[in-house]
Amino acid sequence: MSLLGKKFPAPIAQPMAPFxxxxxxxxxxxxxxxxxxxxxxxxxxxxxxxxxKTVQPKDKHN
Structure with a gap:
């Protein structure tokens, strides 16, 4: 038994494709x-x- 109930073979992607x-x-x-x-x-x-914005070089602490 599925927790989500019975599965129906309804198309989802094809009707929603224009959207x-x-x-x-x-x-x-x-x-x-x-x-x-x-x-x-x-x-x-x-x-x-x-x-x-220009990228400023990072300061290197040597």
Missing amino acids: YVAGVVILYGINSFANALANSEEHRNDPRNPAS
């Missing part, structure tokens, strides 16, 4: 828009912009 694809497209669009805004002239020199 998965739409989610990926929306996330790609949001990411592209955020990158475009971060690289715009207005926000390029903002100290909160992660793209403008």
Whole structure:
């Protein structure tokens, strides 16, 4: 006897495929828009912009 009850052979992935694809497209669009805004002239020199931060070398204590 299963703890979750009887299993039904209902398809899950196939009917939900358009929603998965739409989610990926929306996330790609949001990411592209955020990158475009971060690289715009207005926000390029903002100290909160992660793209403008330079990596500083770590101090080695010898």
